[in-house]
Amino acid sequence: MSFIHSKKSKVLETQIDEFLDTVSRSSIIFKNGIKKYLDGEIDLFEGTIGEISKLENRADELRHDIESQLYMYSLIPEIRGDVLGLLENMDTVINAEKKSLTQFSVEMPVIPAEYDADYLALADVCMNSAESLVTAVRAFFHDFNMVKNYLHKVYFYEKEADKISDRLKRRIFASELDLSQKIHLRYFALHIEDISDHAEDVADRLGISTIKRNF
Amino acid sequence: MIYIYLIGGLFLGWSLGANHAANVFGTAVASRMVRFKTAASICSLFVILGAVFGGSGTSATLEKLGAVNAMAGAFMVTLATALSVYWMTKLKLPVSTSQAIIGAILGWNLFSGSVTDFRSLTRIVFSWGASILLTALISAFLYWLLRGVLKRSRIHLLTLDSYTRTGLIIVGAFGAYSLGANNIANVMGVFVAVTPFHDVTLAGLFTLTGVQQLFFLGAVAIAVGVFTYSRRVIQTVGNDLLKISPLAAFVVVLAESLVLFLFSSRTLESWLLTHGLPTIPLVPISSSQAVIGGIIGISIVRRGRGIRYKVLGDIALGWLATPLLAGVVTFFGLFVLQNVFNQQVYLTAEQQAVQRQHPVGYLIDRHVLEHLGKEMDTSEIARIRYRVIPESSVLDDLLKSNTRLTRRQRQTVVRASEVVDIVMDPRLRSRKVDAKKFSQGQIEALLWIDMEKYTYGWQLFAALERISDEWKPRPETAANRQFNLDLAARRQLLVQIFRTSKPPDAVNGK
Numbered sequence: 001m002s003f004i005h006s007k008k009s010k011v012l013e014t015q016i017d018e019f020l021d022t023v024s025r026s027s028i029i030f031k032n033g034i035k036k037y038l039d040g041e042i043d044l045f046e047g048t049i050g051e052i053s054k055l056e057n058r059a060d061e062l063r064h065d066i067e068s069q070l071y072m073y074s075l076i077p078e079i080r081g082d083v084l085g086l087l088e089n090m091d092t093v094i095n096a097e098k099k100s101l102t103q104f105s106v107e108m109p110v111i112p113a114e115y116d117a118d119y120l121a122l123a124d125v126c127m128n129s130a131e132s133l134v135t136a137v138r139a140f141f142h143d144f145n146m147v148k149n150y151l152h153k154v155y156f157y158e159k160e161a162d163k164i165s166d167r168l169k170r171r172i173f174a175s176e177l178d179l180s181q182k183i184h185l186r187y188f189a190l191h192i193e194d195i196s197d198h199a200e201d202v203a204d205r206l207g208i209s210t211i212k213r214n215f
Numbered sequence: 216m217i218y219i220y221l222i223g224g225l226f227l228g229w230s231l232g233a234n235h236a237a238n239v240f241g242t243a244v245a246s247r248m249v250r251f252k253t254a255a256s257i258c259s260l261f262v263i264l265g266a267v268f269g270g271s272g273t274s275a276t277l278e279k280l281g282a283v284n285a286m287a288g289a290f291m292v293t294l295a296t297a298l299s300v301y302w303m304t305k306l307k308l309p310v311s312t313s314q315a316i317i318g319a320i321l322g323w324n325l326f327s328g329s330v331t332d333f334r335s336l337t338r339i340v341f342s343w344g345a346s347i348l349l350t351a352l353i354s355a356f357l358y359w360l361l362r363g364v365l366k367r368s369r370i371h372l373l374t375l376d377s378y379t380r381t382g383l384i385i386v387g388a389f390g391a392y393s394l395g396a397n398n399i400a401n402v403m404g405v406f407v408a409v410t411p412f413h414d415v416t417l418a419g420l421f422t423l424t425g426v427q428q429l430f431f432l433g434a435v436a437i438a439v440g441v442f443t444y445s446r447r448v449i450q451t452v453g454n455d456l457l458k459i460s461p462l463a464a465f466v467v468v469l470a471e472s473l474v475l476f477l478f479s480s481r482t483l484e485s486w487l488l489t490h491g492l493p494t495i496p497l498v499p500i501s502s503s504q505a506v507i508g509g510i511i512g513i514s515i516v517r518r519g520r521g522i523r524y525k526v527l528g529d530i531a532l533g534w535l536a537t538p539l540l541a542g543v544v545t546f547f548g549l550f551v552l553q554n555v556f557n558q559q560v561y562l563t564a565e566q567q568a569v570q571r572q573h574p575v576g577y578l579i580d581r582h583v584l585e586h587l588g589k590e591m592d593t594s595e596i597a598r599i600r601y602r603v604i605p606e607s608s609v610l611d612d613l614l615k616s617n618t619r620l621t622r623r624q625r626q627t628v629v630r631a632s633e634v635v636d637i638v639m640d641p642r643l644r645s646r647k648v649d650a651k652k653f654s655q656g657q658i659e660a661l662l663w664i665d666m667e668k669y670t671y672g673w674q675l676f677a678a679l680e681r682i683s684d685e686w687k688p689r690p691e692t693a694a695n696r697q698f699n700l701d702l703a704a705r706r707q708l709l710v711q712i713f714r715t716s717k718p719p720d721a722v723n724g725k
Contacts, residue, residue: 006381009373016373076376077247078460083372141372 008073012066016087016141019062020134023090026055027130027195030097034123034192037104038116049105052098059094063087082209086137089202093130096198100191109188110181118168119192125164126195129157133199136206140213147210154203161196165189220290221406225436227297228402231312232262232440234304235398237448238471238502239390241309242464242510243383244446245453248376251446257384258391259438265395266434267427268616287558288327288549292319295544296401299537307447307455308533311501312401314339318538322545327561339538346504347511349478354470354512361466362516379461386468393475394502395434403433414612424612456526457510467509474505485594504534577604577632578670586673587631591624607633630672635714637669647712653705656685672710 033048066087070080111119136150172185240254296315303310317339323329365375412425423431453459459467476483479500487494507530514522552558579600584593595618604610607629614625644661653661660683669675679686688702689695 006374006377009371009377013371013373074247074250076372079372143369145366 008069009075012069012075013141015062015066015069017138019059019066019087019090020138022055022059022062023094024131024134026052026059026094026097027127027134029055030101030195031123031127033101034104035120038111038119045101046105049098049101052094052101056094056098059091063091079209079213082205082212085205086140086202086209089198089205090133090137093133093195093198093202096195097130100194103191104188107184109184111185111188112175112177115168115172115185118164118171119188122161122164122168122189122192125157125160126192126199129154129161129196129199132157133202133206136203140206140210144210144213147206151203151207151210154199158196158200158203161193165193217406220286220293221432223290223293223297224402224406224433227293227300227312228433228436229440229444230297230301230304231398231402232437232442233444234300234310234440234448235312235394235437235503236441236445237309237452238506239394239468240383240387241449241452241506242459242467243387243453244449246459246461246464248380248383248461248464249387251449253384254387255442255445257388258394258441261388261391262395262437262441263431263434265392265397266399266430266437267395267423269392269396285559285561287552287556288323288560291545291548291552291560292316292323295319295322295541295548298544299540302540303533303537304444304448306529306533307451308530309448309452309503309506310533310537311342311503312398313501314342314534315537315541316401318541319545321538322542323549323561325542326546326549329561342501343504343534345478346474346500347508349500350470350474350505350508351512351515353473354466354509355515356512357470358463358466358513358516361462365462376461379465382465383461383468386465386472390468390472390502393472395437398437399430399433402436403429424609424616426609426612427616451526451530452506452510455523456507456530457514457522459510459513463510463513467506467513470509470512471502471505474508475500475502482594482598485597489592489594576606576634577610577629578602578634579628579632580670582674583632583671586671587628590627591620595619596628604632633672634670635672635710637672637675637710637713638715639664639667639669639675639713641665643712652708654685656683657705659683660686672706675709675713676706 029048029051033045033052036042036045036048067084070076070084074080076083132150132153136147136154139146139150168189169186172182172189175182177185236255236258240249240258243249244251244254296312296319299315299318300310300312317336321336370378406429412428414422414424415428416422453464457463477495484494507527511522511527514520549560553560579596579602581600584597584600587593587596596614598617599610599613602613604613610629610632611625614620614628618625620628639661644665648658648661650658657679660679663682664675664678667678669678676686686702686706688699691699
């Protein structure tokens with residue numbers, strides 16, 4: 001009985017790894033997408049939306065699979081709920097990335113070149129926060145003691161994102177642009193910033209799960 | 216009547232299963248690592264295997280039960296034990312069956328006016344302390360160690376989960392095996408001498424002796440108890456007392472089995488002895504108390520967080536109440552049996568004197584083991600020591616199932632362990648020992664041991680050999696063969712003259 005479990009466990013371990021890879025890859029693609037948009041390479045930008053959609057679907061599939069197997073074979077009974085909660089919330093990070101890119105594609109905001117660097121920096125910091133989150137979750141499965149080391153990075157990048165976004169919004173509203181464009185540009189700062197906020201939420205959960213998981 | 220008495224034993228088996236399953240699988244099930252059905256199936260299977268194939272082992276409690284000298288009395292002791300264990304199970308408390316039996320026997324002692332050995336009371340209290348202390352220490356150490364190692368190792372959460380689960384099942388299965396082997400005597404031991412079953416050969420492969428069938432029946436009763444009523448105590452052990460993590464669940468069962476193996480295994484003791492190593496003192500460990508000790512050990516490492524002292528208090532009260540309750544129920548039950556159902560619940564002094572004329576049968580004690588040790592390895596024989604066995608065939612069956620002795624060696628063991636209770640009565644000597652049957656030197660040697668007592672024939676022969684060479688067998692040569700044959704016949708004659716117990720097989724009608 002338990003020897004079957006061990007095989008199942010191996011399959012599951014691979015699936016969880018793949019899920020985390022997917023989250024990590026999607027955050028890199030997200031940053032790429034923003035860069036392409038700012039560079040005016042709209043065709044390539046649209047391509048990234050397609051890629052991120054595929055990743056989102058794959059992540060959903062994996063999550064459902066992992067979920068049903070954890071329950072079917074009643075694995076890790078003690079922290080099953082925590083693990084599932086974590087995975088579900090990580091999914092929201094990908095969703096936020098996709099949603100943000102889609103907003104760009106639908107509304108095609110006109111971004112003056114002087115703000116490009118700030119938008120790019122914001123996307124970069126958000127990517128970093130998602131990446132650090134993925135590393136922290138990996139540590140939760142593999143190397144329990146390291147979770148804290150990665151968690152604080154997630155918080156750091158989230159604060160950075162806040163700062164950059166705040167600076168960007170102030171600059172936008174101090175400019176001579178139309179109010180309508182100012183508001184439009186602000187929304188896009190918010191959309192990108194949203195990603196690091198989601199990452200922070202997951203980090204909070206992970207922190208609590210780590211305290212709970214004391215063998 | 217035997218079947219009615221048997222029901223008492225089966226009831227005890229059922230309540231034992233319902234209560235003791237928690238000791239082996241309680242933490243595993245409560246931590247949701249092993250499903251109840253899986254645990255119950257494995258537990259039942261291994262309890263039955265343990266009872267049937269390992270169950271002829273030691274049973275200290277049975278020896279005490281042997282003091283209860285009437286069947287109806289033994290029935291009441293069994294029933295009272297079963298009732299009190301059942302009641303405790305209903306209250307969701309893990310208790311020790313052996314301690315309940317001791318309490319019930321004290322009740323019988325009180326009723327029959329027999330002398331009570333108060334050491335058995337101190338033994339219970341000592342057992343509480345020892346079981347809890349030893350297991351708590353070992354489990355705390357193991358938990359601290361494993362937790363430290365795991366925090367440093369980089370095992371995947373799911374791999375660890377699968378290892379822990381496998382560990383829980385393996386240790387649980389071992390626990391269930393020894394649960395069956397150690398406790399079946401409590402359930403069915405009283406009926407060994409009067410088993411209604413005959414030997415059965417299964418598909419020509421192996422033979423189940425009557426005793427094994429009896430043990431199988433008892434084990435099935437235990438298994439039914441596990442399946443039908445063990446969840447309650449499991450909840451207390453694995454959930455109510457302390458919310459337990461899978462790793463802690465494993466550590467508790469591991470510590471429990473380690474303590475049972477190290478401090479109460481006679482197998483280990485004899486192994487150490489035969490290898491000339493120092494032995495660990497044997498302590499009466501109760502698995503029900505050991506498991507609680509194990510959980511306390513975990514909570515020590517967690518600095519007392521999460522343990523519910525009220526539940527712990529209830530459990531302790533249960534331990535106190537169990538022997539007490541069993542004693543009281545026995546006392547009143549005996550009264551009813553004697554005065555309402557007209558059953559003889561104990562033998563009077565005169566009846567006991569009459570019974571002493573009947574054979575004890577066979578008994579392997581320390582002396583026999585020492586004696587046999589000169590010509591064979593006795594470590595396996597030691598498993599069935601201190602048991603009163605009524606017939607040579609029963610002893611032979613036990614030897615077959617417990618040892619790998621050859622047929623010839625088994626015969627030697629059977630001969631050496633026959634209790635003959637020789638008293639060298641001078642009146643018998645002057646009447647029945649004469650020069651026609653014995654040589655002068657042999658008769659003179661007998662004078663030296665007038666009024667000596669010997670439990671076994673070989674003890675008498677050894678004493679005579681020390682006194683006179685004429686009682687010594689000579690080296691096996693053609694010239695000496697006749698002398699040795701004569702000597703063997705004379706030795707037999709001597710036993711016939713001086714034995715005070717009747718030959719067992721003659722009494723049993725064989």
